[in-house]
Amino acid sequence: MKEEIIVSGRMNPKIDPVLHVWGWEIPIYLFLGGLVAGILFFAAFMYLRGKEDAYAAAVKKAPLFTPIFLGLGLFALFLDLTHKPYFWRLYTTIKLESPMSWGAWTLMIVMPLALFWGFSYVREVYPQIDFRVSWLQKLESFFQSKRREMAWVLIFMSVILGIYTGILLSAFNARPLWNTSILGPLFLVSGLSAGAALIMMLSKDRAERKLFSQIDLALIGIELFLIIHMFMGFMASTEVQIEAAQLFLGGAYTLPFWILVVILGMALPAVLEIWELRGHHIPAYIPALLILFGSLCLRFIITYAGQASRYLY
């Protein structure tokens, strides 16, 4: 039998035998980024359609969480940096070729917008809050008058943010599993579906819950389609990508991926939602939590498995 044996004398920590430079921080960051993108997209979209009162959880309530999620995500990213005192260097250059760079700048734009949006609604959601000082009230009415402009920017920026969470990984040609342009849309759709799930959980209104459960159903369908597409792309590609796909088709990540992401995170909530739409009563938080869980697992598994895929030479 023809064989090839490669012996390497390199044993650098976190590089060999399998690359593991990114631990839990990056998947958490990607998950929170996607979730925020999803929430803000629906908030802006429903607002622009004039549905702010009909879909109050989407437009008013859920966005209140986004600055917190973004802050946590950025903190996770910060924890991941190994040369922390220099992190401000991220904001002294704009490098368009580097997804890490334009992602950092995207967050820099989304963060204040999320804050202002939430600020303009916080008293509507929590009427007991009282801005005692007059300048806060003035600021509030200023942002209230600018909601339309903010919504337009948000709709655009949230899509960029959602796609960015995937492109951050897909830009790496060196890791064949990540190197597929499907990852951008897949993570965007997964983020939108996580956002819709959270809105569903927060909503007290039947019609709103129903709408977002339908939206989720459609998004899960798109996700499954993208996943099938991703594997078809791998199987029709080069040797390294065929091998990368094997990680999910019999290799080390097969069970976690198909059970946690596809079955528990997509198929099961889809079935539950179809049931619900058929008139059975299923508490909204069950499919919603499953979707959020699946979306988180997707980031973890893709981040970890991607580092296990490589060129062999």
Next chain:
Amino acid sequence: MRYAMAIDTKKCVGCSDCVVACQTENNVPVGYCRDWIVEVTDGTYPQLELEIRSERCNHCDNSPCVRCCPTGASHYDEGGIVLVDHDMCIGCAACIASCPYDARFTHPDGYVDKCTFCFHRVKKGQQPACVEVCPTKCMYFGDLDDPDSEVSVMLKKRKYKTLVPEAGTKPQVYYLI
């Protein structure tokens, strides 16, 4: 100017002198290496072929590591040498993930480190430490734009290959085969 290296796989015996010379010259922390030896055996027993390579950062002409660096810490320096500016590196590890050769690592001090082609020596007109110390003299370093440099001459005389050319990085370490 385009600095490059040619390494003769037929002369290399895998003694690891280059690895140790680099660690000493560049104060590489214990347990890490900037260059390393790879031995590839292939064929059907008993017809086996052995190739020994001293590997390091390829100082690629189209470096994904430079492209993905968000701060510009990873950059092309004189003669196309790819360097990391320690005071600009935030340690995000994007460049480590982007290198198909896994040539980079995180230094215990936090920044990302790798082979520099011994830029500090090259600037003074000296050879990189690994080239200097190799007992079989199997490594050649110099300027590809100069047709009379040792590398250019070797690449004209001999057959050669680069590692994973399909990754599109245009590596500048050539292996004479």
